Amino acid sequence: MITFKLNGREVEAEEGQTILQVAQKYNIHIPTLCYHKALSPAGACRLCTVELFDGRRTRLVTSCNYPVWRDMEVRTDTERVIKGRKMIVELLLARCPDVKVLQDLAKEYGIEKPRFKPETNDCILCGLCTRMCEERMGVSAISLTGRGVELKVDTPFHLQSDICRTCGACASVCPTGHIKLEDITGRKPQIIPSEFNRGMGPRKPINIPFPQATPNVPVIDPKTCVHLNTGACKVCQEFCGPGAINFDQKDEIIEIDAGAVILATGFETFDARQKPEYGYGRYPNVITSIEYERILSAGGPFKGHIQRPSDAKEPKRIAWIQCVGSRDASIGCEYCSYVCCMYATKQAMISREHDQEIEPTIFYIDMRAPGKGFERYYNRARTTGGVRYVRSMISRVLEHPQTHDLDLTYVDESGEIQTETFDMVILSVGLRPDPAFLKLAQRLGIKLNRFGFCESQPLDTISTSIPGIFTCGVIQSPKGIPGSVLQGSSAAGAATSFLAEAQGTLVREKIYPKERDITQEEPRIGVFLCDCGINIAGTIDVGKVTEYTKTLPHVVFAREYLFTCSTDSQEEMKAMIEKHRLNRVVVASCSPRTHEPLFQDTIREAGLNKYLFEMANVRDQSSWVHTFEPERATAKAKDLVRMAVARAAKLGPLYEFPFDVVQKGLVIGGGLAGLTAAFTLAEQGFETYLVEQSDQLGGNARALYYTEDGARPAEYVKELINKVKAHPLITVYTQAEVKDYAGHLGEFKSTISVNGRTEEISYGAVIVATGGTEYQPTEYLHGENEHVITQKELERRIALEPESLKEVRNLVMIQCVGCMDEEHPYCSRVCCTAAVKNSLKLKELNPGINIYVLYRDMRTFAFKELSYKKARERGVRFLRYFLRQKPEVAEIDGGLQVKVFDQNLRSEVMLEPDLLVLSAAIRPNPGSKQVADVFKLPLDQDGFFAEAHLKLRPVDFANAGIFLCGLAHMPKFTDEAIAQAKAAASRACTVLSQKQMYVGGAVAQVDSTKCAICLTCVRTCPYNVPRIDEEEGVISIDPAACQGCGNCATACPRGAIEVGHSTDDQFVAKICALY
Secondary structure, three states: OEEEEEOOEEEEEOOOOEHHHHHHHOOOOOOOOOOOOOOOOOOOOOOOEEEEEOOOOEEEEEOOOOEOOOOOEEEOOOHHHHHHHHHHHHHHHHHOOOOHHHHHHHHHOOOOOOOOOOOOOOOOOOOHHHHHHHHHOOOOOOEEEOOHHHOEEEOHHHOOOOOOOOOOHHHHHOOOOOOOHHHHOOOOOOOOEOOOOOOOOEOOOEEOOOOOOOOOOOEEOOOOOHHHHHOOOOHHHHHOOOOOOOOOOOOOOOOOOOOOEEEOOOEEEOOHHHOHHHOOOOOOOEEEHHHHHHHHOOOOOOOOOOOOOOOOOOOOEEEEEEEEOOOEHHHOEOOOOOOHHHHHHHHHHHHHHHOOOOEEEEEEOOOOOOOOOHHHHHHHHHHOOOOEEEEOOOOOEEEOOOOOOEEEEEEOOOOOEEEEEEOEEEEEEOEEEOHHHHHHHHHHOOOEOOOOOEOOEOOEOOEOOOOOEEEOHHHOOOOOHHHHHHHHHHHHHHHHHHOHHHOOOOOOOOOOOOOOOOOOOOOOEEEEEEOOOOOOOOOOOHHHHHHHHOOOOOEEEEEEEOOOOOHHHHHHHHHHHHHOOOOEEEEEOOOHHHHHHHHHHHHHHOOOOOOOEEEEOOHHHHHOOOOOOHHHHHHHHHHHHHHHHHHHHOOOOOOEEEEEOOOEEEEEOOEHHHHHHHHHHHHOOOEEEEEOOOOOOEHHHHHOOOOOOOOOHHHHHHHHHHHHHHOOOEEEEOOEEEEEEEEEOOEEEEEEEEOOEEEEEEEOEEEEOOOEEEOOOOOOOOOOOOOEEEHHHHHHHHHHOHHHHOOOOEEEEEEEEOOOOOOOOOOOOOHHHHHHHHHHHHHHHOOOOEEEEEEOOOOOOOOHHHHHHHHHHOOOEEEEOOHHHOOEEEEEOOEEEEEEEEOOOOEEEEEOOOEEEEEEOEEEOOOHHHHHHHHOOOEOOOOOEOOOEOOOEOOEOOOOOEEEOHHHOOOOOHHHHHHHHHHHHHHHHHHHOOOEEEEEOOOEEEOOOOOOOOOHHHHHOOOOOOEEEOOOOEEEOOOOOOOOOOHHHHHOOOOOEEEOOEOHHHHHHHHHHHO
16 A cells, blocks of 8 residues: 555555545545546546645646655645646636536636637547547547647548447547537437336436336346447446446356245236227327326426427327227237226326316226225316316327327217317226246246136135245236235235244344443444445535534544445444444435334444434435535535434433233134134134124125125135134134223233123234125115115025026116215225126026116226126126216006116116116125224224225224224225235234334333323324323323324423434434534
């Protein structure tokens, strides 16, 4: 190593390094124009000049190509140096007055206007382009030609080059934008389209595939990498600090021993080019819904700005065409893709949020909104959201060649042919299995259906044809986010049950050193600042922030790291904590949401309490929001670090205390979902209490005799009841209710009332499966005429009394009875399929029967669409009606008469059925209200339980340790209830599988001397944790139940509540540090 003085500071350098390289290592800024890390230094621009004292005299040298030597003295910012740089900048600005990089340098050096006659050039003759082409690309397609004032960048003989690869490397390093590829070669450069943005924007050969990629690291595209295709370049290796780029890396085959496999390979969207009548791929303003999703995204090709691909104009009239690649026998996709109707509605609504002048129109066949809250969202879009819905199938799209506007011709609901012109057309493309999955399925030997989806078992959507291989998500059947998340947990639960005998055998306990007592020590703060590659250092001058941090009170150590989250940085962090006796740690990097647990664990490994840690989020809050303002970003980063240090000085250790988890589960509800949840828990080795309000188990499934795919739910539930009753780990209570509950996650207690007696139980997790019930209609003469029944009764007769139906000649079904109206604006999900399956059964029993189904929208989604198609082929007639024109039923001469205005025929139809069947809605179990009151659980507007998050936590309540499944959540099919029950059991097992859990730490604490028992905190807490301690006469907060949200502390009028790790003095210190 060589030592010398740099700006009066003793520094170390390796032999052969230049002054500039060493200065950059120590975060000393020296301006350059002709220097590039991957190229040989030229010293052409002279801007990097510094002052060198060699022991005898002082002279100016170019730092980019001057090697360091022992005991030399270098100054980078003397008056002489600054004067020389100003002259160089002034001369260059006169040559190239419109070049931004020179304008910025002039501003930095206080040059308003050059004293020399300005020219109109934009090349500063730095030579970066020619050196890049020669040294790295190995081509020399361009070079510096001419002499003196005639010197310029040019091709040999001033002809367009035939050896140029159009790689763009020369243009990428040009600091002024002078290089134009069309001046160098006649070849047109090929843009590498971004797969993530669906080709509507470029990407580089080195890229992160998508923002939330895991692992979130760049990849090199071997098809477009210059080095992998020519052997040249390798520039990226020069810039990769960790040395992660290995061009010799080969594919590896890794063998893994596994007891179970879960397939979750996802989907791809339908290729709209297979429907050429819509013009996709020919008309630039016809795009797919997934492409439009990227346009709407702030991270998309247009930064969230809605514009037409053809001319970048803002569209005003946008049309969506539904069922492109779904419900279409001509392309072999007869199934419904489930998600298209709602994502089109969402996109239309978001478009209106972006621009109120946009007029969205959705052309559809049936509007399918069977999910939770979907019907309300659809109604809002239709009535107040400005979205127009037109029921019509579009047969083709035509373009105006001059304007690229698009004509859609359709038949409206009055039978008239209409043609409308739109600025853009969005094709709502359907879902298909990923093609790679087909090869994987062949290797695994699992069965697929004719569309390429996993062939699941009846009533068991997550099992494949091979035991131990499970499936979830769209590869099982088309579904949305909630269904995919739910099924993922279900598959995990099934795999865990399959591996129950090996549970815990691979667990290794992590041992931490004894915690250091720092209570008597003055704050000694270590600050670790992260470059995050270029995520932070590309905008923020981290070196300046580091030097500034060293001046802050209590800071005894501060250092810049390329990546603070890397393994070597973590090890150095532990070493620095020990070396400098640090007792508080600040990391200035990215988001605490993702990295705080990692750093807390690191300081625990170094013997510090994990709460002696603070993060400054300089990435999200500075570099990302001030990308083009480096000076402001650097100043803000200093503020953020200063605030973090001030708060860190006030941090103290907090302690979490272990308690033993009660490894037992409670399931409330003994229907199909409750039985499944209880059995799944027991199969994983956990004792389970099953509480059923009625006198028998099975619930609604006892009256479900068959499904559209041939399953027998009543038989299935009968077998399941026998398994549950025989299981040694399950205790069943019938005619029982849970009267109260106390405790917290992992340790609950309840009183159960059973046939007049009470029993106390303890458990660690709760699954609510209280079920639902069939609505008993009061309309359409139900209860007055014996020939008016519900679908449930019809199914019973088909299964148990088929002879009674053989003489029926005319049968009418009325859909949406008791739902999808103003009072109950939700879809009961199962009714359309029930009508179809019962119609098909009736056709088998009585081929001559006339069946009329009066419907609003047929919602036979996913593969249920095949049954709907089959029913139409068998002669079942479907007549559509509007909500404002409901069917009318009358009793005439002892018979029934149904009058309905058919929207398809546009005429009134009179029917005289022998039997009228009402598709009655599913309503919540009346007992759900009592359970909600006991456990303080929320109900939605329709009386079903409200989950923690509609899409991302579909089986969790906000109350920790309580889970949800079955009809208690929303109307659903039997296989969906079973899958959700297994998912709920899987989530419960994440609690029950732990022998111990920890409470305390960052939770609320009450100062009894200030508490006035005003009950503000009781009313404010979303988790119902604060209670009145009758013995002490103050509010008590159970640390095990507290979620640490801070609502109570904020609301308390006397400031009697503080949350650990978020105390007043910590935030006051932080605020004072800012101002």
